[in-house]
């Protein structure tokens with residue numbers, strides 16, 4: 001039996017505070033429903049007093065969502081709490097999240113106050129919120145930099161006032177994981193009544209330690225993790241939901257788990273990223289596009305032999321069909337062979353060696369080799385066993401000059417050469433080929449496509465050549481589109497010349 005870790009998602013409150021990430025009510029409902037399907041326990045839907053739009057979003061999310069608790073944030077201010085309670089009136093499980101800064105910098109600079117006064121305001125806010133809802137969560141803002149002894153006094157007092165959940169935020173992302181874990185342990189060791197409430201972590205990522213701090217807090221007794229999808233949030237962001245969930249799924253020996261349906265993680269990550277115009281960095285844990293991509297030969301070989309060589313999570317567990325083997329100049333034969341196999345091309349080991357040489361030459365010119373490139377390389381091997389092969393091709397063309405091509409063909413081991421001019425380089429090259437192959441041939445279809453973007457890219461040529469009333473298809477791909485056209489023409493001719 002695992003201990004349950006409650007997931008409190010604040011994508012729609014702390015995440016939405018980020019400049020450019022604001023969502024309208026319809027979009028927020030869409031995210032809230034996705035969070036519900038994901039299996040989060042609490043959705044922090046907004047800060048109702050902050051604007052009529054945010055108030056309305058909390059109202060509508062409360063109506064739209066059934067299972068999760070709906071939480072609304074307030075300051076330790078009576079009007080904030082009244083407005084939050086009003087916004088939550090349709091929630092099936094409402095929670096008011098109230099609190100105040102408890103660190104010395106907050107007390108001195110933000111509030112120009114004293115520890116005693118702040119303690120009294122904290123208790124009063126919780127007691128006031130209790131008039132409206134049973135479930136009251138208290139946050140000690142900047143708890144990460146709050147003196148532990150004082151923090152323990154505040155926590156004990158708000159528990160006595162009726163708080164059901166106590167949130168210990170590392171608001172400025174300052175703590176070390178050991179320090180944050182020790183803080184949570186200190187509270188468990190020094191606060192009367194702490195066993196009656198749930199302790200929550202709410203860590204920011206200013207030093208890149210949000211997830212580490214959250215995990216450390218949970219190992220030391222916290223049972224609610226406050227997180228956002230993709231880790232979005234103020235400044236460097238909040239703890240990422242996907243990282244916490246998958247840490248506990250990966251470390252079963254910790255005996256802690258969530259109710260999250262992790263196979264929905266990738267889908268909701270893309271949804272939030274696109275609705276909030278917030279791209280996910282490619283190397284982001286779990287949800288970055290490279291999180292399950294292997295691009296170096298040694299890793300690819302290892303993963304192809306057994307996924308677990310380089311993967312601690314099965315991509316299917318987070319909603320990705322399969323990992324990806326990205327072909328680059330750092331890939332080896334194992335990866336190329338695998339891709340060829342997936343594309344239906346089986347090569348002998350000698351052929352694979354040759355294909356690999358061609359692959360490396362192309363990979364040094366292009367950043368990434370895609371399936372069309374691989375097919376092109378495999379196609380070159382088909383060409384190698386063809387009767388007619390292109391031996392050489394030279395073309396001159398330009399503006400206000402005639403295009404001229406000279407072509408050399410190898411036909412069953414015998415060499416032939418011819419020249420021709422044309423109204424463009426492709427026309428000249430094809431005419432030169434016709435001057436060697438004396439057959440009636442009609443070019444019926446001719447299509448050139450760039451495979452990707454960029455002037456260094458490979459061009460694909462598809463061609464249909466009619467001979468004696470029958471159409472023959474020819475294909476080639478080459479970074480030189482005139483060469484690709486000549487090769488596609490020869491590919492088609494090879495199909496009717498014996």
Ligand SMILES: CC(=O)SCCNC(=O)CCNC(=O)[C@H](O)C(C)(C)COP(=O)(O)OP(=O)(O)OC[C@H]1O[C@@H](n2cnc3c(N)ncnc32)[C@H](O)[C@@H]1OP(=O)(O)O
Pocket residue numbers: 014017047049050051074075076077099100101110111141171234
């Ligand atoms: C760490 C966090 O993420 S906390 C949540 C942060 N999110 C937001 O701030 C977004 C929503 N905020 C808002 O819309 C506005 O700031 C409002 C509506 C809350 C307040 O607006 P204003 O009344 O114009 O105040 P303003 O934003 O300028 O200043 C904040 C005031 O709240 C006080 N305050 C800040 N936190 C708290 C708190 N937890 N409890 C009580 N008072 C607080 C400040 O001391 C300051 O008071 P002062 O004006 O007496 O000095």
Ligand SMILES: CC(C)C(=O)C(=O)O
Pocket residue numbers: 014073139140141142167169170171202204
């Ligand atoms: C309001 C609190 C929970 C917060 O967002 C923080 O301290 O970062």
